[in-house]
Structure formats: C-alpha cells, structure tokens
Amino acid sequence: MTQTAKLSFPHPPSRPGVTPDFSYLKIPKAGTLAVPDVKMSVEDAAPYAHGLIRVLDGKGKAVGPWAKYLGDTGSAEILRRGLRDMLMMRAIDKRLQIAQRQGKTSFYIQCTGEEAIGCGFARMLSKGDMNFPTYRQQSLLVGSDYPLELMIGQVYSNSMDPLKGRQLPVLHSSREYGYFTVSGNLGTQYVQAVGWAMAAALMKDDGIAAGWIGDGATASNDFHGALLTASVYKPPVILNVVNNQWAISSCTGFAGGGKATYAERGLGYGIPSIRVDGNDYLAVLAASKWAIDRARGGDGPILIEWLTYRAAAHSSSDDPSVYRSKREAAAWPLGDPVERLKTHLILKDAWSQERHVQAEAEVLDEVRTVQKEVESHGTFVDPRPMPPADILRDVYAEMPEHLRRQRQQMGS
Amino acid sequence: MTQTAKLSFPHPPSRPGVTPDFSYLKIPKAGTLAVPDVKMSVEDAAPYAHGLIRVLDGKGKAVGPWAKYLGDTGSAEILRRGLRDMLMMRAIDKRLQIAQRQGKTSFYIQCTGEEAIGCGFARMLSKGDMNFPTYRQQSLLVGSDYPLELMIGQVYSNSMDPLKGRQLPVLHSSREYGYFTVSGNLGTQYVQAVGWAMAAALMKDDGIAAGWIGDGATASNDFHGALLTASVYKPPVILNVVNNQWAISSCTGFAGGGKATYAERGLGYGIPSIRVDGNDYLAVLAASKWAIDRARGGDGPILIEWLTYRAAAHSSSDDPSVYRSKREAAAWPLGDPVERLKTHLILKDAWSQERHVQAEAEVLDEVRTVQKEVESHGTFVDPRPMPPADILRDVYAEMPEHLRRQRQQMGS
Amino acid sequence: MPSMTMIEAIRSAMDIMLERDNRTVIYGEDVGYFGGVFRCTAGLQEKYGQERVFDTPINESAIVGMAIGMAAHGMRPCVEMQFADYMFPAFDQISQEAARIRHRSNGDFTCPIVIRMPTGGGIFGGQTHSQSPEALFTHVAGLKVVQPSNPYDAKGLLISAMEDTDPVIFLEPKRLYNGPFGGDHSGQAIGWKQHPKGKAPAGHYRVPLGKANISRPGNDVTVLAYGTMVHVAEAAVKACGIDAEIIDLRTLLPLDLETIVTSVKKTGRCVVLHEATRTSGFGAELIAEVQEACFYHLEAPIVRVTGWDAPYPHAQEWDYFPGPERVTKALQQTLEA
Amino acid sequence: MPSMTMIEAIRSAMDIMLERDNRTVIYGEDVGYFGGVFRCTAGLQEKYGQERVFDTPINESAIVGMAIGMAAHGMRPCVEMQFADYMFPAFDQISQEAARIRHRSNGDFTCPIVIRMPTGGGIFGGQTHSQSPEALFTHVAGLKVVQPSNPYDAKGLLISAMEDTDPVIFLEPKRLYNGPFGGDHSGQAIGWKQHPKGKAPAGHYRVPLGKANISRPGNDVTVLAYGTMVHVAEAAVKACGIDAEIIDLRTLLPLDLETIVTSVKKTGRCVVLHEATRTSGFGAELIAEVQEACFYHLEAPIVRVTGWDAPYPHAQEWDYFPGPERVTKALQQTLEA
Ligand SMILES: Cc1ncc(C[n+]2csc(CCOP(=O)(O)OP(=O)(O)O)c2C)c(N)n1
Ligand SMILES: Cc1ncc(C[n+]2csc(CCOP(=O)(O)OP(=O)(O)O)c2C)c(N)n1
Ligand SMILES: [Mg+2]
Ligand SMILES: [Mg+2]
Numbered sequence A, B: 001m002t003q004t005a006k007l008s009f010p011h012p013p014s015r016p017g018v019t020p021d022f023s024y025l026k027i028p029k030a031g032t033l034a035v036p037d038v039k040m041s042v043e044d045a046a047p048y049a050h051g052l053i054r055v056l057d058g059k060g061k062a063v064g065p066w067a068k069y070l071g072d073t074g075s076a077e078i079l080r081r082g083l084r085d086m087l088m089m090r091a092i093d094k095r096l097q098i099a100q101r102q103g104k105t106s107f108y109i110q111c112t113g114e115e116a117i118g119c120g121f122a123r124m125l126s127k128g129d130m131n132f133p134t135y136r137q138q139s140l141l142v143g144s145d146y147p148l149e150l151m152i153g154q155v156y157s158n159s160m161d162p163l164k165g166r167q168l169p170v171l172h173s174s175r176e177y178g179y180f181t182v183s184g185n186l187g188t189q190y191v192q193a194v195g196w197a198m199a200a201a202l203m204k205d206d207g208i209a210a211g212w213i214g215d216g217a218t219a220s221n222d223f224h225g226a227l228l229t230a231s232v233y234k235p236p237v238i239l240n241v242v243n244n245q246w247a248i249s250s251c252t253g254f255a256g257g258g259k260a261t262y263a264e265r266g267l268g269y270g271i272p273s274i275r276v277d278g279n280d281y282l283a284v285l286a287a288s289k290w291a292i293d294r295a296r297g298g299d300g301p302i303l304i305e306w307l308t309y310r311a312a313a314h315s316s317s318d319d320p321s322v323y324r325s326k327r328e329a330a331a332w333p334l335g336d337p338v339e340r341l342k343t344h345l346i347l348k349d350a351w352s353q354e355r356h357v358q359a360e361a362e363v364l365d366e367v368r369t370v371q372k373e374v375e376s377h378g379t380f381v382d383p384r385p386m387p388p389a390d391i392l393r394d395v396y397a398e399m400p401e402h403l404r405r406q407r408q409q410m411g412s
Numbered sequence C, D: 001m002p003s004m005t006m007i008e009a010i011r012s013a014m015d016i017m018l019e020r021d022n023r024t025v026i027y028g029e030d031v032g033y034f035g036g037v038f039r040c041t042a043g044l045q046e047k048y049g050q051e052r053v054f055d056t057p058i059n060e061s062a063i064v065g066m067a068i069g070m071a072a073h074g075m076r077p078c079v080e081m082q083f084a085d086y087m088f089p090a091f092d093q094i095s096q097e098a099a100r101i102r103h104r105s106n107g108d109f110t111c112p113i114v115i116r117m118p119t120g121g122g123i124f125g126g127q128t129h130s131q132s133p134e135a136l137f138t139h140v141a142g143l144k145v146v147q148p149s150n151p152y153d154a155k156g157l158l159i160s161a162m163e164d165t166d167p168v169i170f171l172e173p174k175r176l177y178n179g180p181f182g183g184d185h186s187g188q189a190i191g192w193k194q195h196p197k198g199k200a201p202a203g204h205y206r207v208p209l210g211k212a213n214i215s216r217p218g219n220d221v222t223v224l225a226y227g228t229m230v231h232v233a234e235a236a237v238k239a240c241g242i243d244a245e246i247i248d249l250r251t252l253l254p255l256d257l258e259t260i261v262t263s264v265k266k267t268g269r270c271v272v273l274h275e276a277t278r279t280s281g282f283g284a285e286l287i288a289e290v291q292e293a294c295f296y297h298l299e300a301p302i303v304r305v306t307g308w309d310a311p312y313p314h315a316q317e318w319d320y321f322p323g324p325e326r327v328t329k330a331l332q333q334t335l336e337a
Helices: A042-050 A065-074 A076-101 A115-124 A138-142 A148-156 A188-202 A221-233 A262-268 A281-296 A337-347 A353-375 A388-392 A401-410 B042-050 B065-074 B076-101 B115-124 B138-142 B148-156 B188-202 B221-233 B262-268 B281-296 B337-347 B353-375 B388-392 B401-410 C006-020 C044-048 C060-073 C088-104 C134-138 C151-163 C228-240 C257-267 C282-297 C324-336 D006-020 D044-048 D060-073 D088-104 D134-138 D151-163 D228-240 D257-267 D282-297 D324-336
Strands: A130-132 A209-214 A237-243 A273-277 A302-307 B130-132 B209-214 B237-243 B273-277 B302-307 C024-028 C053-055 C076-080 C114-119 C144-146 C168-173 C213-216 C221-225 C244-248 C251-253 C270-277 C303-307 D024-028 D053-055 D076-080 D114-119 D144-146 D168-173 D213-216 D221-225 D244-248 D251-253 D270-277 D303-307
Touching: A042 A262, A042 A273, A065 A076, A065 A281, A076 A115, A076 A138, A076 A148, A076 A281, A076 A337, A076 A353, A115 A138, A115 A237, A115 A281, A115 A337, A130 A188, A138 A148, A148 A353, A188 A209, A188 A221, A188 A237, A188 C060, A188 C088, A221 A237, A221 B221, A221 C060, A237 A262, A237 A281, A262 A273, A262 A302, A262 B262, A273 A281, A281 A302, A281 A337, A388 A401, A401 C257, B042 B262, B042 B273, B065 B076, B065 B281, B076 B115, B076 B138, B076 B148, B076 B281, B076 B337, B076 B353, B115 B138, B115 B237, B115 B281, B115 B337, B130 B188, B138 B148, B148 B353, B188 B209, B188 B221, B188 B237, B188 D060, B188 D088, B221 B237, B221 D060, B237 B262, B237 B281, B262 B273, B262 B302, B273 B281, B281 B302, B281 B337, B388 B401, B401 D257, C006 C024, C006 C044, C006 C076, C006 C151, C006 C168, C024 C060, C044 C053, C060 C076, C060 C088, C076 C151, C088 C134, C088 D088, C114 C151, C134 C144, C134 C168, C134 C251, C134 C270, C134 C282, C144 C151, C151 C168, C213 C228, C221 C228, C221 C257, C221 C282, C221 C324, C228 C244, C228 C270, C228 C324, C244 C257, C257 C282, C270 C282, C270 C324, C282 C303, C282 D282, C282 D303, C303 C324, C303 D282, D006 D024, D006 D044, D006 D076, D006 D151, D006 D168, D024 D060, D044 D053, D060 D076, D060 D088, D076 D151, D088 D134, D114 D151, D134 D144, D134 D168, D134 D251, D134 D270, D134 D282, D144 D151, D151 D168, D213 D228, D221 D228, D221 D257, D221 D282, D221 D324, D228 D244, D228 D270, D228 D324, D244 D257, D257 D282, D270 D282, D270 D324, D282 D303, D303 D324
Parallel strands: A130 A209, A209 A237, A237 A302, A273 A302, B130 B209, B209 B237, B237 B302, B273 B302, C024 C053, C024 C076, C076 C114, C114 C168, C144 C168, C221 C244, C221 C270, C270 C303, D024 D053, D024 D076, D076 D114, D114 D168, D144 D168, D221 D244, D221 D270, D270 D303
Antiparallel strands: C144 C251, C213 C244, D144 D251, D213 D244
C-alpha cells in the first residue's frame, strides 16, 4: 500500500475577496421540530442536535410547535421589551466602541448579531440563577436589567466601576444579577458552572447555573471537563455553546465545527442537546424557557448550541477584513436578530417603522446620558488616579504581612 | 415549580458481597456486523459505535463477515502464535507480580484479561509505526517480539534496564519496537500520538500512530485535545480506548461510561468509531487490520473502543476486594481471552488441552530463565549501586554548568 | 489525647468539618467508596453519604473547577489530588481562577476551597509520584500554601484551612503518612505512636495558618524546613551534635518571616532544606528574604540542601533525596564558613 | 544591517529556519492565515504553505502535546501560545512531558520544540494578558528558558532555540515588540529604528543560549534584568547617574552565573529586577545564587524590584509596573547601605 495520508485543514466560509459560502450549514425550515417532553432522553435528542429549533419563518411569521409552546411568553408586550433590550445592547456596543476609538477606554468587545441570545435567555431566568458568561455575553446583563451606569462604569475602569478597574473592560461581575466574574482565560468557567449547579442541587436552593462558551473555546480542555462532570452528576446546568462561526481569525472548523454539530458533541457524553436559531428571538425565548424548566425540574443537564454569527470584529484590537470577506455578515443565512424581530412585530401590527426609529433614538439617548455621567468620573484620556494600594486589597480576605510590607513600599 | 434537582452518582457492577450485575452492557451476538468499507464515514459508523464487533461465538466458532475478512490472518498458525503471545504475557505478569511480592521490585501492573488487545494489535502493525501506550499495554511489546530481558530488566531497574532505573516498573520505552516512553500522567500521550501521526503524514514516511488510553483516563483533558485535533487535521492515527470497566476503585460510570459508549464519544467529534470485543483475539486481529489499513491508506483517524475487563488488581499497590465483588471477573460476560482462543483452536482441531498445558509450561520456563539471568544483575532485595551522577545525565543533551556543579556536590 | 498517624489526623479534621459545617463536601479520585489511595477519607462516605463525600472522574482540572463553582455559591469543598504530580492539569484553574476570584470580583465572589495533595518522595514512586511542587504555588498571589510535618499540626492546620475563606493548597508529605522519617530508609520506620506529635485532641482545634514552629531551639545555625525535611534536619542535628535551631515553617504562604528573622539574627547562619528541585525552589525565596532582612547578622552564606535538578528517579531515589548526610555537611560547612 | 522591530526579528528567525530546515513547522492559534495576533508569523503561511505554518484549535495543551509527538518523530515544531497567560493549560505537557522525554527514555526519544509566548504587561491587558510566568519554567529541570530584550538578540536567540535539541521556552516581552521601553509610559514610544540593537543581519546567525550580555558596564552596583526591565534599568541609571553594571540575562535557564558573579564580585552590590510577582519569582533564585557565590564580596543586601504580589490590574497598570523610580530608589538604597 502506498502512503496517501495527508493532513486536512478546515476552510472558512470566505477570505477577503472571496464570495462567502455557508453551504456547510444546512438550515432547516422554521417550525418543523416538535416540542419534546422536558424529560427528553439523550436517545430522543438526535433530531434536536442535528436540526435547528426555529420559530420565525422567512417572512417574519411565528410558526410551528415552538411558537405555540411560547404562549403568553410570546406576547407583543414581551417581544417589544425584547426588541428594546436588543436595541439597548446595540446602542451600548456602539457608544462604547466609539469611546474606545476615542481613547477613553483601552478595549471593548461588541456582541453585534448575537444580541438575541443573551437578551432572551436572561428574561427566562429567575433570581438566584447564575450565568458563567464569556466576554461576549453582556446581553445577559441587559436582559437582567443590570444598571447601565455599572455596565458602563466597568468599561471605563473609573470610580463608577464596581470592579475598581481591576478587570479588562467587558469582564463584568455581579452576583446580584446572576453574572459570575468573567475570566479572560477561555473555557475555565464552563466547569465552574457545573460546580455551581451541583451546589444548587446539594443546598436545595432551587437555582440553576448556565455555562457559556464560544464555538472556538469548545476546543479548550474545560469544555470536556464540564460536559463530562455534568453527564456524571446530572446537576441543574445549562451548557450553552454560542456558535458564531469565528474565533478571532479561525473559522469554526478549527474547533471541529462543520463535521458534527456542537450539539452532537453533547450527545457523545450522553447529554440531551438541542440546536437553536440564535438570531430568532422567539426561538431563543422558547428554547430557553424549555431548557430552564427542564434543568430546574431536576431532569439533568442540557446543552444548547446557539447558531449565530459574529457580525462585528472580534474585539477593538481586531480587524476582520484581513481574514474574511466584508460581505460575510450579509451572506449569513440566519439574518439579523433585530431586523427579524422587528419584521415579526410589524407583521403582527404590534410595531411600526416609526416606533422603531423612535425607540432606537430613545435608547441611544439613554445610553448617552448615562455614559456622559460615567465619563465625568474619569476616562483613559482624563484619568483620575486611584490609590495604588487598592491593587493589594482583596488578594486575600485579610491582608497578610508581606502585602502590608509591599503597601509600605508603595508609600501609601 | 418545586426544586427536584438531585445529584446522580454512578453505580458499579458490584461491591463486595453484592452479586455482579453487568446488565448495563448490551452484548450483541457474534457475527452480526458487516465489514464496512475502510473509507467509512462518520455517518455510517453509528452501528459500529453502538454495536460490538465480535468473531468468536459462545461455542468458540469464528462466525460472520469479520471472520471472513480475516482470511489468512486467521490461519491456525497465526492464531497459535497469538495464543502463545497471550500465554507469554500472562506468564510474565505472573512471575513479575510474584517478584514484586518478594520485594525484588517496587511495583508491578498486570494486564490480566486484556492480553488479546495488545498482543493482537501489535501483530498487525508495521515497522515504523508508533504506539503511545499506557502502563497496561505491555502486551503490545510481547506482540512485537520485544526482547524479554529488556522487558524484565526495566521492571528490576538494574543494569539490564534500558532506562537505567529512571522510570517506575512497566513504564517501558522503545523507539525500535514502536513503544513510546510511557508517562505516569494519564492522558497526556493521547494527543502526542496525534502529533506523531501528523509528523508521519507531513514527512510522508508511511507510518501511523496508535494512541492508548484507559476508560477512566478518557475523562482527562488530553483525551479531548486528541479527539479534537485528530478530527481537525485527520492524520493517520488510531485512538484506542481500553474500556476495562474500572479505574482503580471507580467504575467506568465515573468517566461517563454506561450512558453513551466511548465509541459514541468519538462520533461527536466527527471521528468514525468502532467498538470491539477485546477478549476475542480474532475480533482484535480483524478490527486492528481494518483500522490500520484505513489509517495508513490516508482515510483519517479512527477511534476503537475495546470492551474488556480488568481481571487483576489495578496494580501491586491495590486490593480490589475492598471495592468490588470477588466474583466480578467470573461474571464478566465476554469471558477470558486465553480460554476463548484456546477453545476456538481446539474446536478447529488445531490445538489440544495437552499442547496447551505444555505451552504454558514452556513459556513459564522461558520467562523464568530470563528472569533469573536478569535478577543476577541485582534486585531491590539485592541492589547494585549505580553512580548517583546518572541522575543528572540526559536531563539535557549537554550537561549545563549548574548540573555539573551538582554532580560535584554529589562527590562523583 | 489519642494517638494518630498523619493519615488519621487528616481524616479526623475532615470528619469534624463534615460534622460541624454542612457546607463541607469532600471529593476526588477514589476518595468516596474506597476512601482514597492513601486511605485519608476512609469511612467518610459511609458516615456522611454520597452527597457529602464522593468519587470523581479522572480530571483534576474539573475537580478544581467544580470546587470553584461550589465555593462561589457558598459551599466549602475540600478536594484531593491523588498525587501532587497530578495537579498540573489543574494548575490553570488553581492559579488563574481560584486564586483570583475574590480580587477580580472585588469581593463579590469568594473561593474558600482546600486542595489536598500528597507530596514528596520516599515510596519509590518515580518521577510522577514523588514531586514537590510547592514553589509553583507560592508564586501565585491569592493562594495560601501549607505543609504540615506531623499529625498534631496536620489536623489543626487542615481545620484552619477548611475554615479559611481563601483557597488553600494543603501539601501532605506522603513519606510521613505512617510515621516520622529522619532519612534512614534502610532502618525500620518508626510509627507516630512513639512521637510526641503523634497525639492530637479527638475534637476540634486549630493550628493557625501563617505561623511557623520552632521544632528545636538552638543557637548556632538556623535550619528552615517543612514536611519530611523537618525530621531529616532533626535526625541530622541529633547525630552530629550541632546546636541548630530548626524552624518548621508549616505555612509557606503567607510566610512567618518574623520567626525566621528573629532566629537568624540570633544564630547568624542559615541552612534551607527542601526536597523539590533546587533551581527556583521555595528555598530561593527563603534565602532572598533572609539575606535581605538579616544581611548584617549573617556570618556565612546561606546554603540550600535540595533535590537535584532532575526528574525524581525510581531506582536511585535515595541518591536523589536530600538525606541527613547532605544536611550535616551543609551545617558543618555553614558553621566553618 | 537592516532595521528590525522585535516582531520582524522574530519573524525573520522563523522564516530562515523554515527555509533551511524542512523539519520546521510553525503553528498556534491565529498563527497561520492571519499571521498571529501580534503579527509575528505574518506572511509565513503564504510563503511556506499550510503544511508548514498553520492554525490550531484553542487548546494550548494540545498545541504542546502535538509538538511533543512531532518532535519525537523527528520534526522541529516552533509553536506559539497567544499570550503567556494562556500557557497554563499546557503546563502539564510542558513540565511533565516535554521536559522529561529525553531523561525518562534514556535518550531514546527527544523533544526539540520551541514554545514562544508574549509575556509581561504594558498594553492594558489586565490580569490575563500581562503575566510573566518565567519563574515557573525555571523550576522545571529539562527546560531552557530564554527572554530577549531587543531585536538583534531575539532573532539570534530564536534561531539558537530552534536549532537546540532540548525544549526551549521563548518569552517575548510584548511591550518591546514595537520599540524599546524605558518605563515612561506617558511619553511617545521610540521605535527600534533609533536603537543600536534594532539592527540585525538579514540572514542566519546565532546568539548562543546560556550567555548573558553586559548591556551597560559599570562599577558601583550590578543590576540583573531581562526583557523589558533591561530598558527600565538603563533609563533609570541614565537618569540618576549611578555607575551601574546592567546585565541582560537573555537566558534564565541555564543561567550564565559566571558573568553575574564576576560582576557582583567587582561591584559588591546587586539589585534584581523583574515584572513578575515578587514571592518565588525568578529574582529569588538569582539572589540565592549570588549571595552564595559572592557572600564575602557583598556590601549590602541584594534587593528586588518586582511586580506586586497581586493580579496584574487593568487600570492601575502603571502603579503595578516596577518602573524607573522604583528601580532608582532601590539602587540608591543599595549604594547607601
Ligand atoms: C486559554 C485561552 N487561550 C487563548 C485565548 C485568546 N483568545 C481570546 S478570544 C479567542 C477566540 C475565542 O473564540 P470563541 O470561543 O469562538 O468566542 P467568540 O470570540 O467567537 O465569541 C482567543 C483565541 C484566551 N483568551 N484564553
Ligand atoms: C493525571 C493523573 N491523574 C491521576 C492518576 C492516578 N491514576 C493512575 S491509574 C488511575 C486509573 C486509570 O484508570 P483507566 O484509565 O481506566 O486505566 P486502567 O487502570 O483501567 O487500565 C489513576 C486515577 C494519574 N496517573 N494521572
Ligand atoms: Mg466564536
Ligand atoms: Mg480502566
């Protein structure tokens, strides 16, 4: 036999100057999947792991069993709030990205195109539940009514920052709002979510945990540790994979995406797994409600792959035009979450183009006002010194002798 | 909703005094699975990942398509050599376990019950292929005709030890015999096997790599890293999972076994995966041949789950009667590999009880003779000092200044 | 006071904390039903049930990762790494996560976990059952690092660690589990029954973190040691008759520098011992601090007696181990300098 | 000689080795098509193809694990950790595997790999884009640890590392990528074009591993530094006019102790600098060795100027960084002692 082994390298949907090709994704029609029992076993999960839960069809109509399942949760009122959440998220991203460009902060990360996921999921959670987010899940905070001044303060690292400027912008933390302190290291928090959920079960406190991870970071070790321990102990945890097709410049193929779905990865661990159109706010609400009910009800862990697209740059340090076509976002087959929800509400006569434009202006105004107030406490172009000794606080509950000596050396 | 989330804990097949129950394992009949094309895709692999490739039926007859596939490889001559390999392995284990009990070495690990896997797999490999074994794959060395005095010398850590006593007994190393230096850390070498296979493809040298891991160690991080990178780059690597039901005192359920098979774990990564009766020497030969042909032919990685049973203690430091019924091995539904092959050969009129007894005596004698010779170079009860400075050799290619200073301090 | 081996003392600490504080959970590889490969948790699952004491998959990173999540929620996990050598996959969770949760969240979340691990050589375990990685932990701000040298301290320190609200690395010198060990590997091991520190109260008590213990007062030279090396130092000093002051550090981070400095200022000489490899071992940190604080009192260079800069060998274990002869030589050299 | 930034110098070394030795492969996260988040590998995939230069999944442990397998087979992988902060998941593969393959197989297998990683602060990266983990590597026997401070050295050292047959950790001070940096973060960054070491031969040359460089000769005090801190030391010395001898270590393991000892015996005083946290940092090792070798020549305690024992903060980056004022103060203190 002659050796024909050759290495294979994943291909992205596009490179600069190349027409985007998303044909590796099979997009089923909206409304085709039934709503399974919340007790769904892994054996019954295959169609949900290969398929895609979708509610909004191409025209913006809510169709199929998951639309019905939503019931009151799909009311115009709730959906308008959802739309407002997403507009708010987009306004925050826009304003803070500009602030970064103006040198007012060091760094920013937008979640453009992915707003529906966090905004919708958070609305289905209860007080006491805990998210273990990545840097791109700030939409969970918006969907939890996290005070805008804290959210913006964190990004400016000034005296309004609840984290005292210790963390990189967007690495928020809020126990009260169910947002675990975000790590800069990818993957690590996925298994911490499992631990939190185990504690919730052991302490019988009625809470659940939600782990969050990007498609790229599913490659990290702790993704495996999380799926494995969740499958062994079956705590009330929802393991979310936000598959936005890119990890900085690497396409999702480098995390094994494109061959099997990420939801199928879950099946291999014996974890029931579903795949959801993450750009469809109604699908997000429906699937979140179902999964959260399931987890809270004691039916064990579940994995949700959210199919979406990272429309913006990876971060303020990134320029995606160097590695992908500028036309990719437009070619993305699941569209834009804001546009799709807006179309649906207009179709339902519960919204209008005029009200939309007005709402956009309103949220932008709200953000701008808070931003101004926060900026008055200092920005990177107008920094207000903080006492250096703050660096040494909270390293331990009580400051040990050697840190006291260091504080002295600081002269403070 | 009231909280009903409760943690789940895996159950072993037995505990001391409890009747063993292997009903979590569905054992299909021998001969039921077809031999797929070596180019089998992951979509077609499901029956092989859920099912079990078996050749020998309950009476010891070779049945079904995989028996036919074996062809000349299933000749009486080859099978008799296989039986001899397994007897040899068992004799080595027996003698060295006794030597450990006599204090002649510090530690030993037997592979009783799992001999067919390594003995058979190695016979299908070619020169230049490389195994990345765990501590329990010494049967690969027997199946590669590794010199007995080296194998035993390593365990005695004396001047006959090719590794100069540096490594714990059974952590062999031999480039020539395709046995990568074994690590005491679980899992690490699985992904190294992927790297070796990538090099083989890049250097176009016609070789393949075989990673080995225990069921318990599939829980380790590098299991994930290996499956993922194998699925991304598709190098000629065979990822073997030796599922022997136990990891020291923990049942395979703690590694997620029992829910999905380990082979199904592979499917979740898009890797074609098969499950094989590891106590059936003919099935081992057939599946190894098929998988090795496939890998060498350039059709990418494959995962093999070998279903077997750890009949002996975990190691010489372990006493399994504390955590499992003494009757478990007897209750194991796939029997004993030596007995099964012997029965088959006798059924075929290619072997007899007398020849078997004689062969057992012969190999025991061979081992005893070599063992004696090796022991004459020193044992733990009769140690021969080695120069302390040997400790500092091979830390680097050239000994740096600070190690020279330490050598001086040693006074040697 | 009942006699206890180190193993029994450690088990007793966990038993008491399981009893007193229902936030306590104990887990790790083979820790539950079996009671741990060194038997430190034997009987605890039977006594407290599977929800309090349980087995885990072989994934050290997940063991610590889960503990962080549990601790953030409000529990008090005390987890075992089967050997310190196997903590490396968890080093990311330990150093980048556990150590920083409090700081980076400005106290919004905390991480009260204890990570126990058998450390050091002496059982012919070769390079992956013998390592002493304490120096690595002491480089991580936010961790506490403890290493007891006897049952009394082990129990009291472990209780303190389990009551602490910061993450604590608890290193257990495996060579001491069943008896003190002065470095004479040829002779019989002496059991803890014969040792004064082999007795400990049956109930709850604390040995505070961050406080060293002068295990032998003396005037001529200060010996800094922890774990097994405390006993090696004692044996060496006893044999050679040098009037050394032996300080058992007990906690490496935060370090009880005061006790150390007071001693070195008195003796004017210092020898530092550890089993870990020499370069960038914790001995380096000790020397750096001592020479800075005691420069004008030092009459000789501070020397280190450590493991060699090589993987821990299997057969040549006792050529590697920094035994009493090497310690004695270093003491003499320091006194003659 | 052409001008080069640190990035260009590093890229040039890899380019040359890809050209000269077909066993060379280069890979890591975003290293292939994109050319690395710091652009160190820009253009190399285009030039040498996907089989020589490629992207990887986000799994640092697998990146190193694959390299070990490839290297054992006979290749020469040079891999990138996107930030030194992300090497922790790979620390097991680095310290327990790569470092020991040769020793434990008695030379039957070897592990010639280079692991590059950007290190240190200075870009407002917060606690996970600023760390300096060099001390951890120097505690591992079997590794070599290198950190250049300028383009000329970076290129020559990287070529030596890639030609070495042992595993080499190659730490790249990210603050120096685009220009030298003396600690004045308020001012304009000066490009490498203006710096004498910002020129390097276009072709192949080596700077040997294990040899320090006296970057500024002097008589009154020896400053031991590496990476960014070399420039901070130079700036401080220039400003305060002290006649310090600054030694740029270049290789931390194996250490060029001879050069250090010769200098300290001459000056009688020593200050040690690094950006990493203080406790158990590499400075401790330097002090331990220097005080032992130069005890009778020392006229003052050796002091360290380091990062504080806390996570690297985002906003207070420059309160954390051991800048020229702190260095100057330490020099003065040492001279006055
Ligand atoms: C352990 C670790 N390795 C590498 C990085 C650098 N890094 C930051 S984000 C990123 C890409 C992550 O992609 P993905 O998980 O898909 O999330 P997305 O950015 O698409 O939301 C990388 C490689 C990191 N933060 N942590
Ligand atoms: C990283 C790591 N963690 C823990 C151990 C301790 N240990 C050695 S063998 C073993 C059980 C492994 O079980 P399995 O993988 O099923 O292999 P088997 O012994 O059954 O062949 C454990 C936990 C180790 N060697 N390495
Ligand atoms: Mg992504
Ligand atoms: Mg097993």
